[in-house]
Amino acid sequence: MYKFLTIIIRIAVAIPAMITVWLVSFFLLDLSFLSSSGVSLIGAAMTYGIITGVLYFRSLKKNELTMKDYRYIRKQLIEAKHKIRRMHKTLLSIRQVTFFKEMFDLLRTIRKIYQVTKKEPKRFYQGNQFYFSHLDSAVELTEKYAFLYSQPKKSREMEQVLDETRSAIKDMKTAIEKDLYHILSDDIEELNFEVDYTKYTTNPKQERLDFDGQQK
Structure with a gap:
């Protein structure tokens, strides 16, 4: 699912880039239709590659891994x-x-x-x-x-x-x-902590009574 979403993101960025490059090449740089199309495809490919690299290195950073x-x-x-x-x-x-x-x-x-x-x-x-x-x-x-x-x-x-x-x-x-x-041990520990914290914040008086009772 994640891989599919990253492909959608890359395509979603590459297509507008391709259209922008074609418009600039055709109307501002006065290139022919075929030349503008070729330049726009190259631009789309470069954009797709850059986004792929960015997502790849973000994944490495998130997972704390080297290449x-x-x-x-x-x-x-x-x-x-x-x-x-x-x-x-x-x-x-x-x-x-x-x-x-x-x-x-x-x-x-x-x-x-x-x-x-x-x-x-x-x-x-x-x-x-x-x-x-x-x-x-x-x-x-x-x-x-x-x-x-x-x-x-x-x-x-x-x-x-x-x-x-x-x-x-x-x-x-x-x-x-x-x-x-x-x-999954780290997730289990984090979840147990969140549950204990939620219990304390939603019913602090009861938690303090339990704590005082344990002290006595």
Whole structure:
């Protein structure tokens, strides 16, 4: 959504610039229609590029990142996106209704972490364990589970492995939920502070009574 809005902003600025350059070139500089059109297109392209650069550096400043950090995180997010697609494809191949919800909840949590990090890249470093360990493990477990589950005949050993894999996926789901909580920990702390402050400002007498009661 943010990327779409930035494109709209760039186009919204570039089009008026193009029209202005064409009018100046055609009426004031007395250039031909084709020359004015060419100059106006160049002007629009330059304006679009300048706005892109401004928005890019504003994003770096907002997220407190260097260009090197931003490129590195962007590369990691592209890889994570491919892994999430693999996991989604694997999920669709599983026909076990009782376990499908568990897998779906896991995938939803993974997507939430990806979306939060994509929106605010500086959170990437809070999710190191997710991106460099838990995500790979989740994808590998689900793919192996789907492969074994798809076999027409299953031995007792295979059934045991499938059961152990289901248990491991549940444990991984819990670990990834903790990853999400860790990434959002700053927001949770800020929200708790705002709630406490709101309670104090809207009912200060009660807060003081509670405080005095605790002192006594």
